[in-house]
Amino acid sequence: MNKSIRPFAFLSFALLAVTAVYAIDMTKAYEMPDSSKIVKDDLIPGATEYTMPKDCKLDDLESIARGKYMFHNLNSKNDKKENLPKGMKTPKGGEVKAYGNCVACHNIEGAVGGGTVGPPLTNYKANFIDTKVRDAQFVYQKIADPRVDMKTTAMTINLTSKMFDEREVCDITAYVLQVKQEKKTKK
Numbered sequence: 001m002n003k004s005i006r007p008f009a010f011l012s013f014a015l016l017a018v019t020a021v022y023a024i025d026m027t028k029a030y031e032m033p034d035s036s037k038i039v040k041d042d043l044i045p046g047a048t049e050y051t052m053p054k055d056c057k058l059d060d061l062e063s064i065a066r067g068k069y070m071f072h073n074l075n076s077k078n079d080k081k082e083n084l085p086k087g088m089k090t091p092k093g094g095e096v097k098a099y100g101n102c103v104a105c106h107n108i109e110g111a112v113g114g115g116t117v118g119p120p121l122t123n124y125k126a127n128f129i130d131t132k133v134r135d136a137q138f139v140y141q142k143i144a145d146p147r148v149d150m151k152t153t154a155m156t157i158n159l160t161s162k163m164f165d166e167r168e169v170c171d172i173t174a175y176v177l178q179v180k181q182e183k184k185t186k187k
Ligand code: HEC
Pocket: 071, 100, 101, 102, 103, 104, 105, 106, 117, 118, 119, 121, 128, 134, 139, 142, 143, 146, 147, 150, 153, 154, 155, 156, 158, 172, 176
């Protein structure tokens, strides 16, 4: 071998060797989780029927306040723990969970930027409960898993998806059923 290329040959060999060693170790350098298991874990189970728990306190003012908070909560990122209604769960680390956001799709008394994807829920009690078109169980089920009576609904699935727990669904049900005053807008 030509003497002048010897150092280069040696260097390339050394580099190759180092690369090979690292290439072997790379398999351990990052996790290789079973992706099919992850996809399966992420799938929401099919339409599930629920019975409204007996301890759902639909007249409880604290429950209604929590329901209201969740219903109108568009973006909780800037919300402070101090502003949460009594009894509201606060996640660890101080950040408030992005709750509810029903207002994105439904209009209701006092809504700011109420959406129109879902039907308006204004005067719900007078329009639907007092007329016996709906009952509390229907509303609870609709919030928990809206697919039961409408397979192709655009509404979010809240209990089957574990986005909310039973008590939170009770709180929101209580708020939807509450008789509310339409806020007078200032002129
Ligand atoms: C992505 C849009 C969307 C979001 C978010 C949403 N909904 Fe709905 N909702 C709908 C649509 C569409 C319907 C009509 C179809 C149906 O009944 O499933 C509906 C129907 C309903 C009904 C039934 C009205 C009736 O008497 O027929 C209730 C009650 C309701 N939503 C409450 C809520 C509450 C409470 C939340 C928040 C936890 C919420 N929705 C979030 C879209 C949405």
